[in-house]
């Protein structure tokens with residue numbers, strides 16, 4: 001399945017050897033690029049070299065051709081483009097580690113989905129603070145790592161403030177079964193990807209608590225209103241939020257237990273233990289998104305409810321009662 005390298009081939013460095021980093025490394029290989037994968041743990045480096053990543057992508061074989069390394073300088077040497085694919089809350093630390101090795105001027109593409117818990121910073125702000133000489137882009141949309149790694153058909157959006165850069169990245173990343181749209185609404189694409197995780201937790205909790213399919217649809221619809229309100233406050237364009245990184249990813253992760261955020265909510269709703277569950281980016285994002293909404297006077301009752309439930313301040317039952325007894329309003333008030 002690996003595409004032949006051409007004169008258009010880039011050296012692409014992927015930072016992060018988890019599920020999404022490994023899947024994107026495969027996608028970049030299939031798009032014809034020379035791929036280096038930086039993973040901090042030697043176990044992952046050795047596993048990728050063997051053609052697998054059993055911890056993060058069990059049962060999926062990794063085609064040969066990805067150069068995995070734990071050496072950040074070697075990973076970044078000569079890179080034409082860098083994909084940042086560690087969890088959102090680790091981004092600042094990863095960029096601090098990488099900063100002196102990232103070639104000036106090459107695009108840094110954010111592939112994580114979240115908002116920094118301690119500061120409320122969007123991830124693009126962290127890149128701009130950490131790597132002021134590198135243009136920032138974001139890749140987002142409905143795309144489970146295992147689907148992309150298996151080469152199943154997937155569509156995502158690649159955004160940068162510079163429309164030409166976004167279009168170039170989308171063209172270079174696209175391959176037979178990875179269709180990349182481009183956008184110049186960087187903030188819109190980031191907000192959609194970050195907030196959908198909070199609603200995926202809520203959707204899992206609704207299912208886990210047995211509240212029914214009607215409640216599920218109501219929650220996703222009204223959640224999307226909150227996503228659009230917060231997006232508007234950050235300057236996101238409404239049509240971006242209607243696209244792959246907003247509505248598209250909301251649909252995917254609110255309807256499938258393959259989503260780790262949904263699975264986290266499911267366990268929450270079923271009263272099962274949460275410790276040891278895989279990464280659920282919506283957990284830190286819920287708290288900070290609720291704080292941002294409160295500080296900016298944005299109505300976001302579902303996000304606030306998820307944050308309060310995760311903090312143990314209310315039960316799911318209490319949160320549902322509070323949501324159902326809010327003052328009535330016209331639906332078009334967004």
Ligand SMILES: NC(=O)C1=CN([C@@H]2O[C@H](COP(=O)(O)OP(=O)(O)OC[C@H]3O[C@@H](n4cnc5c(N)ncnc54)[C@H](O)[C@@H]3O)[C@@H](O)[C@H]2O)C=CC1
Pocket residue numbers: 016017018019020021039040041044056085086087088090093094111112113114143144145146279281
């Ligand atoms: N898994 C998926 O289907 C998708 C994930 N994403 C996003 O990609 C981001 C990463 O997710 P996954 O790869 O799935 O998570 P994961 O839990 O599978 O892997 C995370 C990786 O980051 C590494 N890491 C964490 N902190 C680090 C640090 N300080 N320095 C170096 N490496 C560090 C871990 O060792 C691990 O290899 C998240 O923001 C997630 O929302 C986006 C789309 C799809």
Ligand SMILES: O=C(CO)COP(=O)(O)O
Pocket residue numbers: 113141142143144145197200249252253258259260261262279280281
């Ligand atoms: O963002 C994703 C798919 O687009 C992955 O979702 P989870 O992190 O909830 O698994």
